[in-house]
Amino acid sequence: MNKFYPRAGENKLSISHPEIAAVRPKFFAAALLNFVLYILLFFCLFCYLYGSLFQQIPRTHNVHILWIDYDGGIIGDAVRTAYSSLQSNQFPALIEKAVSQFPTPGDLREAICRSHYWAALYTSPGASVNLAQAIAGSNTSVYNTSDVLTFIWNEAKYPTSMDGIISTNLHTLSDAARISYIALNGTSAFLTIPPNNSAAISVFTNPWTLTAINIKPTIQGTRAVYNTISFVLVLIEDFFFLATLNGLYVQFKIFLKISPGRIIIVRDFISLTFTMVSALVNSAAIWAFKANWNVTGGQWALTWLTLWLYAHANFLIFDTFTIWIPLQFVSMALVTWIVVNITSIVFPFSVMSPFYRWGYALPTHAAYEILTDIWSGGCNPHLSYALPVLFAYEVVGLILTSIGAYKRCHNAVIVDETTKEAMRLQVEAALKAERRRSSLAGQESHEKRARRTHTGESSHTTEDAGTLDQSNDATEDEEDLEELEDVDTRIERMRSRASALSNIGPAFRLIGSDD
Template sequence: MLPSMFRRFYPRACDNRLPLSHPEVRVNRVKFFKAASLNFVLLLLLFFGLFCYMFGSLYQEESRTNNLDILWVDYDGGIIGDAVRDAYKSLQSNSFPTLVERPALEFPSESDLREVVCNTNYWAALYTFPRSSESLGLAIAGSDASQYNPSHILSYIWNEARYPTVMDSLISSNLRALSDGARVAYTALNGTAAFSTIPPNNPAAISAFATPWTLSSINIQPTTQGPRTVYNTIVIVLVLIQDFFYLGAINGLYVQFKIYTRITPTRIILVRDVLSGTFTMVGSLLITCAIWAFRANWNVSGTQFALNWLILWLFAHANFLTLDVFTIWIPPQYISMALISWVVINVTSIILPFDLSSPFYRWGYALPAHAAYDALTDNWSNGCSPHLYYALPVLFAYELSGLFWTSLGVYKRCHYAVITEETTQEAMRLRVEATLKLEREHDRRLGQEHIEESVREDENGESSRADKNAADFIQKARKDKEGEEADRLQAEKDIEELGDEIERMETRATRMANFGPSFHLVGEEME
């Protein structure tokens, strides 16, 4: 039913079909299923490996939470600090950050704590205010209870911009749980004695006893806007895909206009670099505009906008060059596999901090996405994630190596483009010669048939010229016909073999040239 209906729209779709028993179909069928099976296995193994790689980075994430170190400094030296220690003992586990206690002499002031958090030596810093236990005791006893500030007892410093979702769920939430546990521990340690000191009819003292403190937070860069969850995932993926598709468009133009055989390699290199640099510059500007347009109440400045643009530009251009290197030096059938692998390993390097993944994944420090995200975090935090000492060298290393290998690749493509063109011309010449040879054989066969027909008429006639010489001539003509037929079959066989050889020549030349994946542009006229 459906085939007949489809045939009405495309009536020539089933014309000139070969039967399944045809030798050509049998040979191609074997090749087809062999190639399909090989790609079936390769793609399944590739994606299975990529899924395992990505899931492996997230595997047992919670059990590695103890790798997140939090600085703990007790400026008070009283019972509140003891309550925090007791609460940490009850919460301490692989799924809770590690509290690293250091003496107050090492960090004399709050600014020192902020500096170590800024330098990413610790994920956060928890501290008690000086004389906080004394202030709390006086407030409960009714002395200046109305002036008591529960937010000046226990506080922590953190930078939400580093990994916002991780910071919220594993740092801020756990520190609040620790604060709640410390209040319970404080009541257990000092509840009876403190309760006996509460003066009657003093609501402020009762409030201080019921809620001894409220954990306060100093967030270096609050990052609460919704799009923050995709800064280290979809943004990076789209940058990579954007570069790949424009690379394919450029490759298509170079093939369509035969640039590699008409323009000098030096000029091609210059034009390609200008095009790629301009495209990635404008693309990075638009991405940055989108981030800023939906930043909500994110407190970022115009200077940070410019730096964000420059970092994304460097990252995008380095990846454009890297993808171009793939298309030059990797066989065409593996380019798509290389692309998806490059996307997955780059995104995996920034989904989570390396502290929460297996140590194996720390090789991701060498990937451009991780370097770019560290540079972006440093920019968003006004310098409070100072990893530029390695992030910028990594990005520039990809940039410089990409410029070198793509420039060499232009010479390679120009070299093989000339060979491909010469091969095409040679194939055309061979085709013309084969066609002329076949036509000459055809003309000779027609002439021989004409002679034989004339002799046959003389043989059947009543004329006296049908003598022994004519009979010998007929016999010779028949033998010549058989020879001509054999020559014709041999010529057709030679032409078929020549066609196969020409096809192999052209395929080999095209593979050697490897102009990379190419796409037709929107609005391009198809010839």
């Protein structure tokens, strides 16, 4: 490598050099401390993430499905029998209610829209009678196998996980109910089948097909990242733009030159504009790849506004991190914030440990609840807490970053004064040392001339004088050295203080700003 970087080895100290030996313990102590901190941090984050996924299947019974038997016949009995055989912690809980509480399927849809249940299963009125007549061959031409057992659900809510928990399990229940129906009524029903009536036989072997009423079908491939990578990218985008903005303020010494009030206004304007445009293109990307997802332009506009509020709230949160958290811990705060926020929306809280429900207070969960409500046409009315959560982060973030602008301006003035004072002390020390050297040189020259003039004096007297002069010079040199060391210590302390106060978080140089 010396061929490419020939000066890489110049002026390097040996491993046994006193200067290296002095810093070696501090270096390895700091390296070990950071080693331990990062290992522990990421171990805790992995445990937090994996804990949200741990034992989800045994918590499936926390997903409640409303069950109404509008038929009141043998089909409802078959469903109850099938559920009793499937009922377990690994199967959604079927909650049966009286018909009087939900008189029509429209009431069931309303219950799903209000998020009282994850889904609703019901039998159609007169389904058992119609099935018996079809098996007997009296109405096989008009019998509809899809108008027997139906469930209502909203696929827009956690589509990748709800497909398996709700749709798959309810189809399993429907299949088990058909078997139960044969067991309960098979013999008597079979005896009513007219000879050579293939339609009646077909109805007997396949009495119904489970029908799904999906409030918002969400089957496009991009749905898999709506509650994962999409939000991660928004958070990363905010953080890196903040670092770039900080670099701009450092490069042009904005905090030293501009008043705090003006900085607050301009900085908020820049962040609002950036997050507005980023949310615009992010929502446009969702719509560009929505495939056959049936969403409207009005829903796109609301999606854009929600992502804008979410992005700006997180920008303020990250700015607050860089203001009030020491620089060495900002990266830890960033990765922790991303992991806990994304964990709050990967799966519904119903199948997670109750501990994770503190995630209701996180902005990412609030934003996803709002987006689900928008995408499903109002069938997720959690705006009463989701919007206040987002606005709370926005308001608190604006307050803390505004105070932070005053703090940064205050620190910038102190840093500038400290830097100038350190430079002044360094120059004075250098001038004083130079004057001392000039004075000693002049004094030595004068003494030599004096000794040459008094050549008649004894050699013993001359030796004593020379010894005394050397002693005085040594004392003066020691005093000068101590004074220089004291000045160097003061300068180093001032520089350390200035370095600590000048840290405003991660800061990148702007592209095209290398003047």
